[in-house]
Amino acid sequence: MHDPRVLLDPATDAVRKLSRRGFALDLAYLEKVLSGRNAAIRRGDEARAESKRLSTAVKGATPEERPALVQASRDLKTTVTEADEEHKRHDAELTEFLLGVPNLPADELPDGASDADAELVRTWGEPLTAEGARDHVELGESVGILDLARATKLSGPRFAVLCGRGPALERALSRYFLDVATGQHGYTEFSVPTLVNRETMTGTGQLPKFEQDLFRTGVADRDLFLIPTAEVPLTNLHARETLAAEDLPLAYTAHTPCFRSEAGSYGRDTKGLIRLHEFSKVELVRLVRPEDSRAELELLLGHAETVMQSLGLAYRVVKLAAGDIGFSAEVTYDIEVWLPGQGAYREIASASDFGSFQARRAGIRTKAKDGTRGFAATLNSSGLPIGRTLVALLEQGQQPDGSVRIPEVLVPYCGFDSLVPA
């Protein structure tokens, strides 16, 4: 959520910035609601101040003057009530409006609205495709770790069952990712709820605009949502708290299931592990000082890249176009892993700088030693998703003999160094 004054400040250039992501900001409406709200606050405060003075006067009043004072005070109450109601009404309008305004894309982002407009940052490893390379579905079934037909029986499309050495590999990946995050990169691990309330979803920006992307439960008159990523509970851990500025940055990680409705992606990635309603992921979240956020994003991206490199996975990093970044983001890098089976780079991780956009919504404040107050900045990145990493391991690790080589770093975790056809 934005500070309305900042949006209205011509120096912010909000209208132009938001137009780059296709959002038309109605500054006149914002101005009208904000000034209406502020005027109502003033009227209410002034009437209340007068009413307080009268109340004090009632005490020392003689019996003769008392009724007049009481009556005057009663009359003022109407003014107060009316002003308060107007204040409330405008406040609700203002909040509703602001909650729907996306974050301002950074100027450094390329123009455009699709992944084709992203800017190539760097490439790591060789995008090799052997003759007759197979995709992960074929490979996964061939080496006996994937059973998509039974998953469909259990839950319908966009679910997966892992079997054979698959579950052990999955477990190895999540443990490895967490060990790197906590051991090498200084993240603190949490175990968090995967069912969260509306307020929490609003804090990170999933609500109110993107309810159709979420799985919702309405059991026993509760109103809870399944998290689409651990970003939601991790970032909101400090919602409505004030953090000591000198304690920042905070670096958090968690391995959780993630649930996405994938509304609007009919027909895309319909087979395999690429796009599921339920998958699991290790997520990295950083709460930092706003002035550090851009540098922190590079650091965070580096953490995700380190894991990719240690697995020996060829990938490239792209900076998303202004019209392609998420609602809450200012800058987003995608890490795209090379998939020989598709002959294409596909998104495996996404690292974003949200500036103070989420912190304002969630009320994550900071206080410096000298008493200066402000909002934190938040960032997150996958670190990494289990399913898509498995896809990449299968496709990049496939051997001419039909087996799949497991990266060395994982062997101590899973206990085998290859998958062989059943």
Added chain:
RNA sequence: GGAAGCGUGGCAGAGCGGCCGAAUGCACUCGCCUUGAAAGCGAGCGUCACGAAAGUGACCGGGGGUUCGAAUCCCCCCGCUUCCGCCA
């Protein structure tokens, strides 16, 4: 699910319907003292909103109500604690 009790500032803990944004202690900040530290002494020390500022207003779990006036009285809700039941 049943019963009882409790929700006040970072913590602890006072608070006759007006003099309470709120005593006191601890913690914290600055200073004095000290070779240094502790102790001691002095001063300061909540958040938010409106306002250029002076200042004004709001906030004692949340929301309503009574009253000229509510932390204090009434109602509803939420949370927590303890006991019982149930359960992983």
